[in-house]
Amino acid sequence: MNMIQTLSTARHGLLLGLTACGLFLSSLAQAQEAFTLKGHGGPVKGISTQTDGTILTASFDNSVGIWTDGTPQWLEGHEAAVNAVVPVANGQVVSAGDDYSVRLWSPQNSTVRELGRHNAKVIRLAAAPDGQSVASASWDRTVRIWPIDGAAPVLIEGHDNTVSDVAFSPDGTRLYTSSADGTIRVWDAQTGAFLKRLVEHGFGINTLLVAPDESWLAYGAVDGGTRLVSLPEGVEIGDFTADRRPILAMAHSDKTDRIAIGDAQGYIMMIDSSALRITDDFQATPAGPVWALAFSPDGQNIHAGGISDVVHSWPVGSLDGAEQMTGTTRAFMTDPDQMTNGERQFKRKCSICHTLEPDGKRRAGPSLYDLFGRAAGAIKDYPYSPTLATSDLIWTEETVDLLFDLGPDHYIPGSKMPMQRITGAQDRADLISFLQSATTPE
Ligand code: HEC
Structure with a gap:
């Protein structure tokens, strides 16, 4: 071994x-x-x-x-x-x-x-x-x-x-x-x-x-x-x-x-x-x-x-018998049938850049922990774009919905969040209710 x-x-x-x-x-x-x-x-x-x-x-x-x-x-x-x-x-x-x-x-x-x-x-x-x-x-x-x-x-x-x-x-x-x-x-x-x-x-x-x-x-x-x-x-x-x-x-x-x-x-x-x-x-x-x-x-x-x-x-x-690159496989590789639609939306579309935990493990985007009710650009040591850092937005059900209905490039132009829209209203609603349950502190 x-x-x-x-x-x-x-x-x-x-x-x-x-x-x-x-x-x-x-x-x-x-x-x-x-x-x-x-x-x-x-x-x-x-x-x-x-x-x-x-x-x-x-x-x-x-x-x-x-x-x-x-x-x-x-x-x-x-x-x-x-x-x-x-x-x-x-x-x-x-x-x-x-x-x-x-x-x-x-x-x-x-x-x-x-x-x-x-x-x-x-x-x-x-x-x-x-x-x-x-x-x-x-x-x-x-x-x-x-x-x-x-x-x-x-x-x-x-x-x-x-x-x-x-x-x-x-x-x-x-x-x-x-x-x-x-x-x-x-x-x-x-x-x-x-x-x-x-x-x-x-x-x-x-x-x-x-x-x-x-x-x-x-x-x-x-x-x-x-x-x-x-x-x-x-x-x-x-x-x-x-x-x-x-x-x-x-x-x-x-x-x-x-x-x-x-x-x-x-x-x-x-x-x-x-x-x-x-x-x-x-x-x-x-x-x-x-x-x-x-x-x-x-x-x-x-x-x-x-x-x-x-x-x-x-x-x-x-190489024969060497340990594989397993165990560390990303969470979105887990069986999609076991998840709710909201979780599946998150895993596929967000998890590569965002965690849901307070410790802010290294990702391209800020942690979404305690997102609802939070001001945009509020995570202390995350290097936000000037647009988000100086924005007056508060993240709520409605603003997160708009973010992905219109797409970040239209909703907050100048943000460094990549262009992406979630066109299905039900998919957005499921994603938001998953985020609400997964990001709210106990
Ligand atoms: C490819 C990376 C990437 C993906 C995928 C991504 N984001 Fe982001 N997200 C970012 C970055 C980068 C920022 C910071 C933008 C800035 O500073 O302008 C951000 C910012 C945000 C913010 C604002 C957070 C704050 O503290 O103000 C929210 C909310 C958010 N993303 C939600 C999501 C959701 C929900 C998804 C999935 C549907 C998603 N993001 C997918 C990279 C990503």
Whole structure:
């Protein structure tokens, strides 16, 4: 059995359950045990590692976590889910997500600078090999390469649909991009000029990675297609397509020649990239998906993020029999038939961003505990938008009903609550009566 180390931290980084800090530190650098990282209040969408073993996590809870030891450092400021985070030069970090914004953080002195914005969600990032620039893939169909010194970005245009992933060549001169248009294209990273179409897959491509010696490229697609092609030719050299779709995440370790592939059904498949064979196929979570994967620097552990708020790390050598990402599965995964309609509305539409408890576990939105009769913007340490913070609204049956009848964007324009309406009057009434019973203090 693997020893499971569990680290729990509350919203302000207060350490609740750290057993052996020294052990944890060494396990990040040369991890050979299973462990979990707890603290995020939403699914984890992006993971990457620094060469010293530090783990960076990007979450639906709008924050980035930096895990060097038991107490994560939180980078707060994104106004929506964060999808990607990568390390760049001088210990700095770049993150991006659903608020279109690409941000450069200096965690040592807690500063942040916006490098710029896309016109739609940013899905993935890739750091240039020298750490001096970052490429961002966006739903606005473009890729932008942002120098971290703040110089103007290089714009890459040409894909016919959303861009899903991006990778630099090892020498930093070329950029590989994948898209929902079913192609992988190659570009000049200095000028943004189009060089060639490498792959025509037919179905949308979600993720790609380039070998450290640029001898092959691997990609995963919406139809489950999982292939390796030779570089620079683009000729297929391996097809590992299983009956699972879509493929969502990929990672590679040059130390062990392993490619890890995560899919929507919760599996992590391992491929030996020199022998071109499958070495493991591990169901990491029965409730899928696996959204994010990264190897530890020594290649001995695979870190995974998905629908759970908890990041799991498993030793690659003993995936069989490893503990699954269960138990931490989000509450909305529980059997919907057991719930009232109001509770079901809440679980599906609100619980990812709101708790009902007074302790305000980390989520993107404020706790709804004791909501009725409360003034808008009243939770003390929650970073509200200026609109909500200065609003005169009192939350009542009527105002909560209006909020979702009209939608937050119409009812309180300027709020950072996402656009969403609940069009059925009965659904709204059921939700409100559930909230009344679940949020009222005893
Ligand atoms: C994707 C995240 C997200 C989802 C889903 C979401 N909210 Fe929110 N909610 C927020 C954020 C962020 C705020 C704070 C808005 C601001 O500061 O402008 C908020 C604020 C609120 C407020 C005001 C609270 C206060 O203290 O003033 C209420 C009430 C609320 N949400 C109810 C709900 C309900 C009910 C649902 C489900 C139908 C829901 N929200 C779904 C993110 C979300």
